[in-house]
Amino acid sequence: MKVIKTICGMCGGDYCGIDVSVEDDRIVDIKGSKEHQLNQGRTCPQARAVLELEYDPNRLSYPMKRAGDAWQRISWDEALDTIADKLSQIKERYGAQALAVYEGESLEQFIRDGWARRFMNLYGTPNWAQNDHMCYLPAVIAEHLTYGREEIDGFEPEHARCIFLWGANPVTSHITTHWRYVTQARKRGAKLIVVDPRFSRSAQKADIYAPIRPGSDVALALGLINFIITEKLYDADFVERWVMSLDN
Numbered sequence: 001m002k003v004i005k006t007i008c009g010m011c012g013g014d015y016c017g018i019d020v021s022v023e024d025d026r027i028v029d030i031k032g033s034k035e036h037q038l039n040q041g042r043t044c045p046q047a048r049a050v051l052e053l054e055y056d057p058n059r060l061s062y063p064m065k066r067a068g069d070a071w072q073r074i075s076w077d078e079a080l081d082t083i084a085d086k087l088s089q090i091k092e093r094y095g096a097q098a099l100a101v102y103e104g105e106s107l108e109q110f111i112r113d114g115w116a117r118r119f120m121n122l123y124g125t126p127n128w129a130q131n132d133h134m135c136y137l138p139a140v141i142a143e144h145l146t147y148g149r150e151e152i153d154g155f156e157p158e159h160a161r162c163i164f165l166w167g168a169n170p171v172t173s174h175i176t177t178h179w180r181y182v183t184q185a186r187k188r189g190a191k192l193i194v195v196d197p198r199f200s201r202s203a204q205k206a207d208i209y210a211p212i213r214p215g216s217d218v219a220l221a222l223g224l225i226n227f228i229i230t231e232k233l234y235d236a237d238f239v240e241r242w243v244m245s246l247d248n
Ligand code: SF4
Pocket: 008, 009, 010, 011, 012, 013, 014, 015, 016, 039, 042, 043, 044, 045, 046, 047, 173, 174, 175, 176
């Protein structure tokens, strides 16, 4: 048996280090790499489910075509010819831009992005969308508007004295990284505040839990800002040195 050190790509978010045990060309175990700086030996259930995903007897590994109410197995050649014919018909009848490509999350995110865009260049359509456009990219835009860039140098949430989770549930979605930062900070005495309509697993651990009504986030945020400014609870020196508004 050999152990291969690699990176988990199951969520496209954290890229945790994993040790994959392989015996006779078959994966037999997956564990978090203890020496990996990010996850330090942890994995979430998704990484451990790779075995089921890879070796599930019901996993679809060939093309199927609808035949009435049922599906029938076809060859790869037939599948490729059928798809190529349909794509040619669409282009001929309506023009290349009648085609839109929408991609979901994939195990091979970076390779996949390259393939999809190359295919679209060749076909001639710019109409491309993926789940990132509703998930990751709005967060990046918000980070740029708030901090001026995507990441903050010296970002050390494990040294925070108060952590605010707003609509975030890292116990479930980022247990290997973000939740580890929260637990490390709490061991040092940090307070945890969770704002979420759902009594999530993270909310269950909070010192203060604010179960707001869905859609009232902006009212709560504006109320907090108003209170902080009115009561002069902010760090005036920090604001003077580091904070800019969109007006200046
Ligand atoms: S959080 Fe889970 S799925 Fe994502 S990279 Fe880490 S182990 Fe893999």
